Amino acid sequence: METFGEKVKRTTKKVIRAIIILVILGGVITFSFLYWGTYEDGVMAGKILRISEKGVMFKTYEGKINLETFGALKGTSPIAESFDFSVEKSDKDLIKQLQTVALSGERVNLYFVKRYARFPWRGDTKYFATRIERLQ
Incomplete structure (x- = not known):
């Protein structure tokens, strides 16, 4: 017979065991x-200033777009109106288009x-380019 202890x-x-499984x-x-969730989905218009591969341990593709709103906001500089973004490494077609x-x-x-x-x-x-649309 089993004791109380x-x-x-x-x-x-x-x-x-249940607590460990729940954690x-x-x-x-x-x-x-956090990894796959999307907080915002949008579009920006401007000129791509750069697209580069960078990093020491992890090589990632990073870019910068100039939003070209110079003069729209008084007292701002064009540098403040640029926007940094990343590109998924697996999206080779987009990287090629951005470089072009x-x-x-x-x-x-x-x-x-x-x-x-x-x-x-x-x-x-936290911003990732998904596609670009060239303006004529």
Whole structure:
């Protein structure tokens, strides 16, 4: 026959096991939300100033777009009106298009998503270019 102490030990082990499983499950759900969740989805118009691969440990593609609103806001400089963004490393076609328009200096619409969190292997910003539209 089982004693009271043995029952308490067995129940305690079950409770601890359940807590550990819940913590791990909560961590996976939180990480998934922060990694793949989209906070904002939008478009910016301007000229691509640069697109480059950078990083020491994690190589990421980073870009800058000049929003060309000089004069629209009094007392601001064109530098303050540029916008940094990242590009997913797997999106080779978009990287190629961005390099092409950066060299040509043409005006584009840059579509982007903003993620909830920044991860060093993904990019320097929370903003990720998803596609560009060349303006004629």
